[in-house]
Amino acid sequence: MRMRKKPNLAPRMERCARFLIPDPAAHRGRWLDLMPGARELRLEIGCGKGRFSAETAEQNPDVLYIALERVPDAMVIAMERCMEKGLTNIFFIDGDAALLREYFAPDEVTLLYINFCDPWPGLKHARRRLTHAQFLTLYRGILREGGQIHFKSDNHDLFEWSLFQFPKAGFRLSEVTRDLHSSGVNGVMTDYEEKFHLLGTPINRCVGIKERMDPEPEFHPIAGPDASRREPRPSSES
Numbered sequence: 001m002r003m004r005k006k007p008n009l010a011p012r013m014e015r016c017a018r019f020l021i022p023d024p025a026a027h028r029g030r031w032l033d034l035m036p037g038a039r040e041l042r043l044e045i046g047c048g049k050g051r052f053s054a055e056t057a058e059q060n061p062d063v064l065y066i067a068l069e070r071v072p073d074a075m076v077i078a079m080e081r082c083m084e085k086g087l088t089n090i091f092f093i094d095g096d097a098a099l100l101r102e103y104f105a106p107d108e109v110t111l112l113y114i115n116f117c118d119p120w121p122g123l124k125h126a127r128r129r130l131t132h133a134q135f136l137t138l139y140r141g142i143l144r145e146g147g148q149i150h151f152k153s154d155n156h157d158l159f160e161w162s163l164f165q166f167p168k169a170g171f172r173l174s175e176v177t178r179d180l181h182s183s184g185v186n187g188v189m190t191d192y193e194e195k196f197h198l199l200g201t202p203i204n205r206c207v208g209i210k211e212r213m214d215p216e217p218e219f220h221p222i223a224g225p226d227a228s229r230r231e232p233r234p235s236s237e238s
Contacts, residue, residue, distance in 0.1 A: 016079035029105035050078020131162035136169035159204035171208030
C-alpha cells in the first residue's frame with residue numbers, strides 16, 4: 001500500500017531543514033560533534049512517521065538520535081513532530097540501510113532500533129530483510145562492543161526467522177518476548193504498534209547484544225541502495 005503523496009512536501013521539508021543531514025558520509029566518525037556532551041549515539045532504521053523517534057528522543061535529552069528513512073512523505077511528518085516538541089537531539093537521514101558503513105564509523109553507534117520493518121515474504125526475498133544475517137553483520141561494523149539492536153515486529157514468521165539470524169552475526173539474544181504488552185504498554189510505541197496492540201495483535205520484541213567474535217563474520221557489501229528499499233507498508237508508519 002503506497003503512502004498518499006503529501007501536499008506541499010517541498011515547503012514542509014524546507015521548514016524542517018535543520019533536522020535533515022544532506023551528506024551523512026561527511027559526518028562519519030564525527031556525529032557527536034552535532035551535540036557536544038551527548039553520552040551516546042543511537043540510530044533508528046526506517047523511522048516512518050517518527051512517533052517512536054520523537055518520543056524516545058524527548059525522553060532522553062542527553063542522547064543523540066539519528067533516524068534513517070527512505071520515504072520523504074513519512075520523514076517530513078517525523079521531522080514536524082520533532083519540531084513541534086522543540087527537540088535539538090535528533091537528526092534525519094534520507095538514506096539506505098545498505099550504506100550504513102559509509103555513514104558511520106566503526107564503534108560509533110551504541111544502540112540501533114529496527115521497528116516493524118518489511119517482512120519481505122518468500123525465501124527469494126529473504127536477503128532484503130533488515131534482520132538477515134548479512135544486514136546484521138553490516139550493523140556490527142558500526143556498533144561498539146556490547147552495543148545493542150532492539151527489534152520489534154508484529155510478524156510472527158519474520159520474528160521467529162530473525163531469532164536464528166542474530167547468532168549467525170555474533171549477537172547474543174536477550175529479552176525475547178512474543179507478547180511485549182501482555183501486562184500493559186511497555187515502552188514507547190509506534191503509531192502502527194498502538195493500532196495493532198489495540199486490536200489484540202501480539203507484539204514481538206528482542207534485544208541482540210554484540211559480542212566479540214574471532215574471526216569477525218565476513219561482510220559482503222549489500223548490492224546497491226535498492227537492496228533495502230521497500231514500498232511503505234502500514235507497518236512502517238512509526
